[in-house]
Amino acid sequence: MYGQGMSLRFGVLGLLAEEPLHGYEVKTRFEEMLGGTWKVNIGSVYQVLQRLERDGLVEATGDRGDRGRQAYRATVAGISGLTEWLEDPDSQPQLLREDFYVRLLLLGRQPNGHLARLLDRQRRVYLQRMRDLADQEKIARERGRPQVALLFKGGQLHTEAELKFLDAVVDEMGKE
Template sequence: MSVRHALLALLSEGPKYGLQLRQEFEARTGEVWPLNVGQVYTTVQRLERDGLVESDGTDEPGPQKSFRISEKGRAELTAWLTTPPAEEAPPRDELVIKVLVALRVPGVEVATILQTHRRRLVETMHRYTRLKRDAAEDDLGLLLVADAELFRLEAIVRWLDAAEARLRHLPTPLPEPVPGERRRARAAR
């Protein structure tokens, strides 16, 4: 997540000082992403250096120094909001790596590993479901964060289900992978 752009969004509403930015950031994100006030000031100083925000002109750092978005900052915010994320290689996901490594570890039951992780994910989904149930109807930030997390967790559970289905159809023992084979195949395309 881009704290830099989130702060620009908050400043697009009007001038704010550092502590206020931190409090509003946490409130808007359902208070699930705590933000250190030092990080706020460091980020705002970089934004000011880059011409994306302007300060109230006082040279004194601290809670009374207020910041506002510049025209260049508004353009940057608009570009960020309207530009889809770049399609990149899949991120290094620890669970995926565990499963891939476990496939080759002697004596390890990969199905048991999948089930252990599935159980933990479902427990976490229940916590987010309770959080949504207990949230105030007007706490939109918390509700949207809980929904996003539930969808993300559901996708991981679905991946575990697909991995388990694939494992049922694998030959035993697994064929040995050839180092660099996939890279060479991609390079040939």
């Protein structure tokens, strides 16, 4: 139902449904919520806030903090829209729109060994990602942040699937 790329929009809305915040607080809390895996440009946060306000999903509180920053809060319509989005399953993952797949298809059309080199380099990237995600999961658990640890565990499982896909590509190449 919702377009892709809505995570930041609804992440901001979700934080504002918890309590009124100004833009920099939204940025900081969003990044903390995701365990530092997604760094957000403050300009993007303010663009999202402007669109949410334009759409009637958030409103300015009229309360400016000690630095003159405008705080925002979710409206009733915003909370309703957030609830609907939270309950809507992700029916169109972007998995097949990654750059790697385009490279794979283009290099597969070339007669030289570029594809094998790409697969080898990609495998090393995925293996390093697995190590990094495992380290991050451990740190999150040690800090008592089980939900963030699950985010890193999910990343590991996705990366494991990518490694299996590379194996399937290599197997298929061996048949040619």
